[in-house]
Amino acid sequence: MKNxxxxxxxxxxxxxxxxxxxxSCTEWTLPPELVGEWESGEKQITVRTKVEKExxxxxxxxxxYIKINSDKSVSGTIGAASxxxxxxxxxxxxxxxxxxxxVIKCGSIGKIFPDDPMPAKEVQLWLAPMxxxxxxxxxxxxxxxxxxxxxxxxxxxx
Numbered sequence: 001m002k003n004x005x006x007x008x009x010x011x012x013x014x015x016x017x018x019x020x021x022x023x024s025c026t027e028w029t030l031p032p033e034l035v036g037e038w039e040s041g042e043k044q045i046t047v048r049t050k051v052e053k054e055x056x057x058x059x060x061x062x063x064x065y066i067k068i069n070s071d072k073s074v075s076g077t078i079g080a081a082s083x084x085x086x087x088x089x090x091x092x093x094x095x096x097x098x099x100x101x102x103v104i105k106c107g108s109i110g111k112i113f114p115d116d117p118m119p120a121k122e123v124q125l126w127l128a129p130m131x132x133x134x135x136x137x138x139x140x141x142x143x144x145x146x147x148x149x150x151x152x153x154x155x156x157x158x
Contacts, residue, residue, distance in 0.1 A: 028090040030072050033130060034102070040064040040153040045079065045139060048148050049117045060113035064139070064153055066104065066125070074104050078123065078139065079112035088127075095129050100138075102127040123150070133157040 046059045062079030066086075069075075074086035083106045095101040104125040111119060122143040128136035135155045141148040 030068075030070065030088065031130075032070070033133075034068050034088070035070050036068060037158040038064075038066050038068065038135070038155040039158055040137070040155050043151050043153050045112055045151040047112065047116050047118055047121070047150065048141065056117070058115055058117055060115060062112055064125070064137070064155065066155070068104075074106070076106075078106070078109060079116075080114070081109035081112050083107055083109050091126075099128050099136075100126045101129045127155075 040063055042061045042063050044059050045062050046057050049056050049058070060079075064076065064078050066074055066076030068088055072088050074088050075084045076082070076086070086104050086106045088102050088104045091098060091100045091103055093100065104127065106123050106125065108120050108122050121141055124140050124142045126138040126140055133156065137153045137155050139150040139153065141150055
């Protein structure tokens with residue numbers, strides 16, 4: 001009797017996990033209002049580097065410009081650094097809870113400003129839900145397990 005109950009529980013969990021997995025595999029459709037060219041005003045960006053055992057923070061101002069295409073590809077510039085092979089994906093969490101609706105994975109970019117101590121860094125743009133052709137955006141250094149916020153921007157559709 002006990003084995004039968006354990007087998008039933010395992011079957012129920014297997015069904016739940018399978019449904020959750022299949023639900024996460026559905027294709028996400030890019031909202032058409034995100035397609036286009038977006039630009040920020042000039043904002044301060046902070047780059048964090050580790051020197052010996054201490055964190056060093058270097059800041060300067062820059063502008064972000066991105067172009068989101070209907071095929072979910074993204075290109076643009078973050079200050080002096082450019083990227084060509086970015087991709088926009090839906091954030092897996094609930095935007096009302098996380099504040100993040102989509103993520104642009106920019107990949108590796110170069111120096112953002114002349115004094116930027118990092119010649120290459122992986123970054124992402126975390127996009128809040130769009131309001132009136134504006135998107136609150138956070139630039140994040142995301143290499144490895146890092147999730148360092150570098151700057152907050154307001155992107156405006158051109």
